[in-house]
């Protein structure tokens with residue numbers, strides 16, 4: 001025990017350092033998304049995130065957009081608690097059988113016009129969970145999808161690029 005304690009004090013952490021985020025590029029992308037939303041909708045973009053059965057890797061990247069480090073809400077990207085206040089549904093994961101109805105209800109509760117963005121490889125076709133007994137498949141098996149952002153998981157930059165394409169198209 002004493003040896004382990006001594007080693008933990010004398011050796012540094014063994015984990016790899018986190019990659020440095022390109023803050024300038026992220027800020028520019030977030031501003032572009034907000035400008036496009038203002039031009040298209042006349043207001044900032046409101047996003048509702050729906051976890052339809054993911055491993056939570058995609059959620060970590062989505063949450064990063066709004067954490068204290070990136071804080072992209074300052075550029076007008078709002079995550080909202082209710083689908084009734086949302087313009088965009090960001091849906092992650094393969095859709096599980098347990099979440100199928102909840103996803104359908106969330107889609108129905110979101111007012112038109114609305115966009116659905118499927119986030120991550122699992123949201124496309126079930127990914128590594130596809131074919132499992134608890135899995136329905138990709139998001140488009142349950143609700144219409146406007147855009148798919150690939151990656152396992154996609155980075156915050158990929159997410160912003162996808163949102164920009166979505167709002168500008």
Ligand code: SF4
Nearest residue numbers: 054057120121122152
């Ligand atoms: S795409 Fe990757 S990170 Fe996202 S839910 Fe699937 S396995 Fe997890």
